[in-house]
Amino acid sequence: MLELFSDFTLRNVAMGAALLGISSGVLGSFALLREQSLLGDTLSHAALPGVCLGFLIAGGRNLLPILLGALVTGALAALFVLLLTRRSRLKNDAALGIALSLFFAVGTVLLTYIGNQNNAGQAGLDAFLFGQAASILPADVAVMAVITALSLALVLGFWKEFKLLSFDPGFAGSLGLPTLLLDIIMTVMIALAIVIGLQLVGVVLMAAMVIAPAAAARQWTRRLGAMVTLAAVFGALSGVVGAVISALATGLATGPVIVLCASVFVIVSLLFAPERGLLWAALRSVRQRRELHSHQVLIDLYQLADAHGNPQYPSEAGMMNLYYGTDARRALRKLASKGYLVKTEHMREEGPHWVLTDAGYERARELLGEMGLAA
Amino acid sequence: MTAALQSWLLSPDVGIVLVGAFVGVASSLVGTFLVLRKSSMLSDAISHAILLGIVLVYLITGNQYSPFFLVGSALAGVATVALSELLARSRRVKSDAAIGLVYPLLFAVAVVLINVYARDVHIDAHAVLLGEIGFVWLDTTVVGGLELPSSLLNIGIITLVNLLFIVVFYKELKLTSFDPALAAALGFAPGVLYYALLGLTSLTAVTAFDAVGAVLLVAFVIIPPSTAYLLTDKLWRMLLYGAGVGVGSSLLGYPLALALDVSIGGMMACVAGLFLVVAFLVSPRYGLIAQEIRRHQQQRKNARRMLLVHLYSHENDRESLEENAVTAMQTHLRWSPERAREVLMDSLEEQLVEKHRPDDRLTLTSKGRILAQEVLEPWRRGG
Numbered sequence: 001m002l003e004l005f006s007d008f009t010l011r012n013v014a015m016g017a018a019l020l021g022i023s024s025g026v027l028g029s030f031a032l033l034r035e036q037s038l039l040g041d042t043l044s045h046a047a048l049p050g051v052c053l054g055f056l057i058a059g060g061r062n063l064l065p066i067l068l069g070a071l072v073t074g075a076l077a078a079l080f081v082l083l084l085t086r087r088s089r090l091k092n093d094a095a096l097g098i099a100l101s102l103f104f105a106v107g108t109v110l111l112t113y114i115g116n117q118n119n120a121g122q123a124g125l126d127a128f129l130f131g132q133a134a135s136i137l138p139a140d141v142a143v144m145a146v147i148t149a150l151s152l153a154l155v156l157g158f159w160k161e162f163k164l165l166s167f168d169p170g171f172a173g174s175l176g177l178p179t180l181l182l183d184i185i186m187t188v189m190i191a192l193a194i195v196i197g198l199q200l201v202g203v204v205l206m207a208a209m210v211i212a213p214a215a216a217a218r219q220w221t222r223r224l225g226a227m228v229t230l231a232a233v234f235g236a237l238s239g240v241v242g243a244v245i246s247a248l249a250t251g252l253a254t255g256p257v258i259v260l261c262a263s264v265f266v267i268v269s270l271l272f273a274p275e276r277g278l279l280w281a282a283l284r285s286v287r288q289r290r291e292l293h294s295h296q297v298l299i300d301l302y303q304l305a306d307a308h309g310n311p312q313y314p315s316e317a318g319m320m321n322l323y324y325g326t327d328a329r330r331a332l333r334k335l336a337s338k339g340y341l342v343k344t345e346h347m348r349e350e351g352p353h354w355v356l357t358d359a360g361y362e363r364a365r366e367l368l369g370e371m372g373l374a375a
Numbered sequence: 376m377t378a379a380l381q382s383w384l385l386s387p388d389v390g391i392v393l394v395g396a397f398v399g400v401a402s403s404l405v406g407t408f409l410v411l412r413k414s415s416m417l418s419d420a421i422s423h424a425i426l427l428g429i430v431l432v433y434l435i436t437g438n439q440y441s442p443f444f445l446v447g448s449a450l451a452g453v454a455t456v457a458l459s460e461l462l463a464r465s466r467r468v469k470s471d472a473a474i475g476l477v478y479p480l481l482f483a484v485a486v487v488l489i490n491v492y493a494r495d496v497h498i499d500a501h502a503v504l505l506g507e508i509g510f511v512w513l514d515t516t517v518v519g520g521l522e523l524p525s526s527l528l529n530i531g532i533i534t535l536v537n538l539l540f541i542v543v544f545y546k547e548l549k550l551t552s553f554d555p556a557l558a559a560a561l562g563f564a565p566g567v568l569y570y571a572l573l574g575l576t577s578l579t580a581v582t583a584f585d586a587v588g589a590v591l592l593v594a595f596v597i598i599p600p601s602t603a604y605l606l607t608d609k610l611w612r613m614l615l616y617g618a619g620v621g622v623g624s625s626l627l628g629y630p631l632a633l634a635l636d637v638s639i640g641g642m643m644a645c646v647a648g649l650f651l652v653v654a655f656l657v658s659p660r661y662g663l664i665a666q667e668i669r670r671h672q673q674q675r676k677n678a679r680r681m682l683l684v685h686l687y688s689h690e691n692d693r694e695s696l697e698e699n700a701v702t703a704m705q706t707h708l709r710w711s712p713e714r715a716r717e718v719l720m721d722s723l724e725e726q727l728v729e730k731h732r733p734d735d736r737l738t739l740t741s742k743g744r745i746l747a748q749e750v751l752e753p754w755r756r757g758g
Contacts, residue, residue, distance in 0.1 A: 032468075037475040038416050045590065089661050094601045097415040098651060101594030105644030108505050108591065112638040129504060130486060204423075204504065204590070208479030215468050215476055252490050256483035263480040270467055278465060 013133045013200075013247045016141045017239035017258070020197040023148040024206075025213035025235030026155055027193035029228045030186055032214040033166040038093075039078065039187070041207035042100040044194045046077030048107025048203045051128045052114055061124040063140045067147070067195045074191035077103050107203075131202035131255030133247040144196050151192045154185065155228075162186065163224055200243060201255035212262035213238065219273035238262035294331040295367055297324065298340060301356055302364035311361055314344050314353035335360065381521060390512035390524040392629050395643050397527065398583045399621020401534040402592065403599035404541055405576045407614050410600040411552040412569075416471075417456055418596040420478035421573065422580045422589045424455035426503060427485040429581065434492060445578055452577025453570060455481060482589075506588035506640045526586055533582045537575055541614065544568060549610055587640040594644035595621060598651050605654040605661050620650045678718045680750050681708065683727060686739050687747035701735040 031040050047070035054069025055061060077099045084095035111125060127135045155162065164172040165182050173179045190210060197206045217230035242258030271279045297320070305313040320328045332354060335341045340360030343352050356364070383389055409415050428451030432443045459477045463470035489503075511526040518528060541548060551558040551565040558565045580592050587595065603616035628643030635642070656663050685708060689698035698707065704715040722728045727743035730736070739747065748755060 032472055035469050035471050037469070037472040041416070041419065041475055084655070087663055087666070088605060088655055090601055090604065091410075091413050091415075093413050093415040094410050094597060094604075097419060097593055097597035098601055098648070100419065101590065101597060101644060102648035102651075104590045105594050105641045105648065108641030109632075109635075109637045109645060111505075112641065113635065116636050205479050205483060207475060208483070211472050211475040212479075215472050219467060253486055256486040256490075259479050259483040260487065263476070263483070266476055270462075270465075276467055278467065 009134070010244065010247060012136055012138055012141055013243045014240050016136050016144055017133070017200055017243035018236045019141070019144045019148045019239075020200050020209070020258075021213065021235030021237065021239030022232045023151055023196045023235075024193045024209045025217070025231030025233070026228050027151055027189045028210035028212075028214040028235075029217065029224075029231045030155075030162055030166055031190050031193075031210055032218065033224075034169075034186070036187075036190065037207075037211045038096050039081070040190050040194065040210040042077055042081065042096045042103075043074040043187075043191050044203050044206035044210070045100045045107075046074050046103035047071075047191075047194055047198055047206070048104055048128070049073045049110055051125060051198065051203070052107055052110035055114060055125060056110070063137075063143050063199065066128075067143065067198065070195045070198055071188075071191055073103060074194060075188065078187045078191070104203075127202070128198055129202050129204060130253035131198075131200045131205070131258070133200060133243045133254040136199060140199060144199075147192060147196050151189055151196075154189060158182065158185065166224070200239070201258055202253070205255040205259045208259045209235065209239075209262060212259070212266050216262070216265040216269040219269040219276045234262070234265045238265055290331070290334075293324075294334050297328060297331045298335055298356075298360060298364050299367055301341070301354065302361065302368075305356055305361075312355055314355045317343075317352045317354060320354070340364075377521070384521065384523045384527075385512065385515070387512040388629070390527060391508055391639060392625050394508060394511045394524065394526050394530055394586050395625030395629060395639070396622040397530040397534050398586055398592075399595050399599060399625055399643075399647070400618040401530060401537050401579045402583065402595035403603075403617035403621045404534070404537040404614060405572060405579055406596035407600040407603070407610075407617050408548055408552055408572055409576065410597060410604060411610075411613075412555075415597045415601075416474060417573065418576060418580075419590075419593045420455050420459065420474050421452040421577050422584075422592040422596075423478045423482040424451050425449075425577055425581050425584065426589060427451050427481045427488075428577075429584065430485045430488045434488065444581060448581035448584075449574050449577040451481065452580060453573050456570075456573050502585075502588065504588045504590055505638055506584070506586050506591060508586040508640045508643075511586055526582075529582045530586070533579050537579065540571070540575060544571075548572075552610075587643075591640045591644045594647055595624075598644070598647040599624070602647070602651040602654045605651070605658045620647060623650065675717065675721060678710070678714070679722050679725075679727065680746070682718055682722055683739065683743050683747040684750050686728065686737055687744060687751070690739065690744075696734070696736065699737045701730070701737065 028040070031037060050069035050071065050073030051066050052069075053073065054066035057069070058065035080099045080103075081092075081095045084090050084098065085092050090098070114125060124135070126132075161172070161177055161182055164175070164177065165179065165186070169179060172182075193210055194206045197209055201209050213231040213235035214227070216234050217227045220230055221227050238261035239258055242261040243254055245261075246252040246254040246257040269277075271277055274280070300323075301315055304315050305311050317329075317332065320332065324331070332341065336343065336354075340357060340363055341354045342357055344355050345352065406415075406418065409418055425448035428448030429444060431451075432447035436443055455478050459470070459473040462468060462473040462477065468476065486503075512524050514525045515522050516525045516528050517523075547558070547563050547568055550561070551563060551568055555565050576596070579596075580589075583592055583595070599617040599620035600613065602620045603613040606616055607613055624643045624647040628646040629639060631646065632639040632642035654662065657665070659665055682704065685703075686699050689695045692698075697703065701715070701719065704710050704719065705712060708715075710718065719728075719730075722743070723730065725742075726740055727746060728737050729740055731738065
């Protein structure tokens with residue numbers, strides 16, 4: 001298998017995939033924060049007619065005109081969405097769906113048209129549907145590098161403005177920032193991110209690459225700089241791993257494999273990120289429930305003792321278990337380990353009993369006080 | 376008679392156009408409610424996700440024509456939406472990002488499975504996206520002594536099911552689409568109805584999948600109802616117009632695709648888009664042109680009222696000779712000569728002002744004076 005791919009090709013693929021991951025992570029972060037994820041979906045599907053037009057105009061599979069075409073039709077689709085939402089009664093979701101499906105339909109028509117003109121052309125363009133790592137040339141990597149550098153420069157140049165626009169567009173407008181212009185630049189940036197990934201990931205799944213690394217990075221941090229950096233790292237890693245896997249195995253489309261890698265990052269981040277991780281949240285809620293339960297047991301023991309006028313009143317463990325269900329045993333043991341209870345053998349034939357210690361008595365009074373109930 | 380009908384049904388042209396038309400009708404019936412509920416993009420998620428259902432059922436049963444396809448893909452479609460909503464409810468990502476994370480994952484898994492088990496799964500990635508409506512007439516079924524394309528039978532049944540669902544739950548669907556809060560308060564269980572709708576969307580998607588593929592289906596689900604939405608305010612009319620656009624797209628798209636020798640499904644979707652653009656431009660009430668005309672008429676009306684008020688306020692003062700003259704419209708109201716002429720012609724035609732020779736003096740008619748008073752002192756109206 002490995003002999004088929006010289007190191008040179010693999011290095012090409014890896015470099016291209018890294019560039020794709022970095023740019024989609026960085027640019028996608030802003031799309032995610034501005035809740036424009038589905039715009040990315042529309043723009044990536046709308047790249048198809050542009051790919052075909054670029055191919056037709058250049059007369060061959062030449063990456064630069066193809067990507068320029070994709071950028072132009074992506075921008076047109078964004079304009080179309082804007083026109084429909086501003087000047088008709090259609091809502092944003094319908095406008096996005098209309099632009100997505102209509103541009104893609106035009107793309108399929110052009111694709112079949114090219115296929116009928118010459119078959120080699122269509123075979124080359126099919127790579128743009130699901131991505132094909134093997135088809136990438138050194139010249140293509142150079143084109144991707146230039147576009148990535150351009151878009152990163154754009155992000156650095158407008159960092160402050162983009163940050164403000166992402167978190168508080170109303171305030172940005174009131175400061176006199178040209179929000180419409182910045183909006184347009186940011187939309188073009190999403191289109192740029194998509195265009196860079198077209199050859200490796202394809203039009204159908206490129207939208208996921210714009211969202212996934214950014215969504216994964218968002219779980220780990222609250223700071224924009226850290227999020228963008230992490231998204232770039234996640235994007236680059238999933239790009240390289242996915243592209244190399246698909247380049248080494250025959251017949252695996254590259255795009256889906258890269259998206260699967262990115263999804264792994266998303267799932268791991270959603271579950272295990274500190275603070276926001278869903279696993280930690282679940283553990284926290286279990287712990288809280290247990291603590292509440294043990295508080296309740298302690299207070300009940302206190303009130304039993306109080307009702308009997310005897311701080312050393314021994315409560316029967318069997319009765320407690322019956323009252324709370326079996327869970328009471330765990331709570332009782334925990335309270336005992338904290339030194340709030342001691343086990344006594346009050347009446348041998350009736351099994352163990354529990355007695356409040358002085359510390360337990362005080363703790364129960366404290367808890368009742370916290371709840372605003374006079375102890 | 377039967378023989379004629381039989382040969383008509385089996386001709387490729389008729390089969391293709393009929394399947395396209397039924398896909399259009401079935402999709403736009405459910406699409407209408409997705410558009411009204413502002414969840415159009417869910418159709419995109421569903422139509423991609425059902426591929427996983429199709430592939431999994433295929434790998435498990437090994438059968439190309441199994442009723443499990445319907446169940447599997449309906450489940451896949453509904454599961455996509457449920458997963459996205461679950462993710463959004465965990466508040467770790469926004470709802471739009473949740474959709475954009477879940478369905479590409481399921482779709483990617485499906486494509487990888489197709490690639491890995493390429494020999495066992497007779498689905499090629501190209502057909503998944505574009506469909507093969509051109510071959511629907513090849514595979515036929517006999518029903519009641521009549522042989523007809525299987526796709527036509529399947530999509531026909533789904534169309535009927537969708538129609539039945541809408542007829543039976545019309546009132547409930549209407550209420551949940553326009554006022555979900557009230558529907559919930561009245562105990563209509565909008566959630567159940569919503570998921571039933573999504574289930575039907577998935578069923579429609581899987582049935583239409585062979586014909587138009589995953590992405591073009593979105594065009595059939597969203598574009599016809601959106602076109603209808605631009606034309607009417609009535610729900611039943613929206614359903615009717617949407618179905619009409621679906622049928623029209625198939626009827627027009629097929630010959631166009633043949634003439635240009637391009638993708639049939641793609642062309643049908645393009646024609647649907649064309650219908651939408653036309654409605655966007657010329658819809659009598661909501662169209663761009665109607666909006667412009669209304670705005671222009673409003674501007675002219677406002678200008679007329681301004682002239683009347685100007686004349687009225689100078690009617691009895693010393694400068695009335697100078698102020699109430701044709702030339703003052705340009706010098707005092709700062710209108711361009713064309714604008715001034717237009718407003719004057721309008722006002723004369725409606726007998727609001729009178730022009731007197733030889734000095735082009737303007738006076739109000741009694742009708743014009745009443746109108747000017749109404750503008751200045753609206754509280755006196757009718758008093």
